[in-house]
Amino acid sequence: MIEIEGLTKRFGDHTVLDDVSLTVAPGEILAVVGPSGAGKSTLSRCVSALEQPTRGQVRVDGQDFSRLDGAALRSARRRVGVIFQSAPLLRRRTAAQNVALPLEYLHATPESARERVSTLLERVGLAERADYLPAQLSGGQQQRVGIARALALAPSNLLADEATSGLDPATTTSILHLLDELRTEMGLSIILITHEMDVVREIADSVARLDAGRIAEYGSVSDLLLDPTSSLGHQLLPDRPAVPATTAGETWQVSYASREVAGDWLTAITSAPGAAGTRIEVLSASIEAIRGVAVGRAVLAFEGAAPRGLAEHLRERGLHARPVAATVEKDAA
Numbered sequence: 001m002i003e004i005e006g007l008t009k010r011f012g013d014h015t016v017l018d019d020v021s022l023t024v025a026p027g028e029i030l031a032v033v034g035p036s037g038a039g040k041s042t043l044s045r046c047v048s049a050l051e052q053p054t055r056g057q058v059r060v061d062g063q064d065f066s067r068l069d070g071a072a073l074r075s076a077r078r079r080v081g082v083i084f085q086s087a088p089l090l091r092r093r094t095a096a097q098n099v100a101l102p103l104e105y106l107h108a109t110p111e112s113a114r115e116r117v118s119t120l121l122e123r124v125g126l127a128e129r130a131d132y133l134p135a136q137l138s139g140g141q142q143q144r145v146g147i148a149r150a151l152a153l154a155p156s157n158l159l160a161d162e163a164t165s166g167l168d169p170a171t172t173t174s175i176l177h178l179l180d181e182l183r184t185e186m187g188l189s190i191i192l193i194t195h196e197m198d199v200v201r202e203i204a205d206s207v208a209r210l211d212a213g214r215i216a217e218y219g220s221v222s223d224l225l226l227d228p229t230s231s232l233g234h235q236l237l238p239d240r241p242a243v244p245a246t247t248a249g250e251t252w253q254v255s256y257a258s259r260e261v262a263g264d265w266l267t268a269i270t271s272a273p274g275a276a277g278t279r280i281e282v283l284s285a286s287i288e289a290i291r292g293v294a295v296g297r298a299v300l301a302f303e304g305a306a307p308r309g310l311a312e313h314l315r316e317r318g319l320h321a322r323p324v325a326a327t328v329e330k331d332a333a
């Protein structure tokens, strides 16, 4: 359990984190997003007790980090496993020796360390690669070693700082699935620092957007998706579609987020003032479930111009609609 309360961090007179409060329950995944310089890494360093808050608290499993030092702080730090971008592993050590590192610091007996390492490597699907050096492993396999190492001391919390940046989409998905399984199996509270909305969409239960050190938005992914005024909710909707440049008229993307699959969204479009008699072609349509919310998206081509006031008409019916420009060149289409 991670509880951040009124966390403020200043470097000189520069306030980098300003009154940040967040809670991550056991088994929950919170994603923290925000532009470069928003304070994400500083937040991450406060949670892993590498920085002391100027004001406020970081409580891990009920214990206030800012009140600890020396051996008590080192012991408390073990409750937070940390995974970084592209798993910085020791080059000359095998996968097993990298995972064993935290156990060596704690002077675990070689036999108990061996057993723990082999259990962890097995769990992350790398039992066969125990004796490989990092250079002999793929990026995804290296990150699995990083995850096993972060779990070596059986933490109840995990901090993943851009853990999937630089990995290809399929590898990212497999790492996220592994984290998803681990949080359930071990009841881990996980903070994911990320700049990728796909990662948030795929795995997070809640999300906070930091902006210039303050929380600009914070809530469960489903609540944000269902809130038509939420900018994070908008960003969580599927990405911009590819639209062939061959369509002569206007092309629009229409999306909705609802607890139920919306059955009448096409009716909402055809009933828009001025839409009667207009030919509308459905270029693509899809529905996916994100944290229990049905998110539908369609790309529509109008014969000519879209009816005036279409966006407002649809907004009143819970649909987001906007024109999209062609993204596929005529030659390539």
Ligand SMILES: Nc1ncnc2c1ncn2[C@@H]1O[C@H](COP(=O)(O)OP(=O)(O)OP(=O)(O)O)[C@@H](O)[C@H]1O
Pocket: 011, 014, 016, 034, 035, 036, 037, 038, 039, 040, 041, 042, 043
């Ligand atoms: N030790 C420090 N001393 C002074 N200023 C710092 C220190 N660490 C961070 N900052 C400042 O705090 C601000 C936030 O930095 P931080 O690295 O937390 O942002 P970030 O959101 O992680 O950015 P990015 O996504 O680019 O990594 C920046 O303006 C940075 O210059």
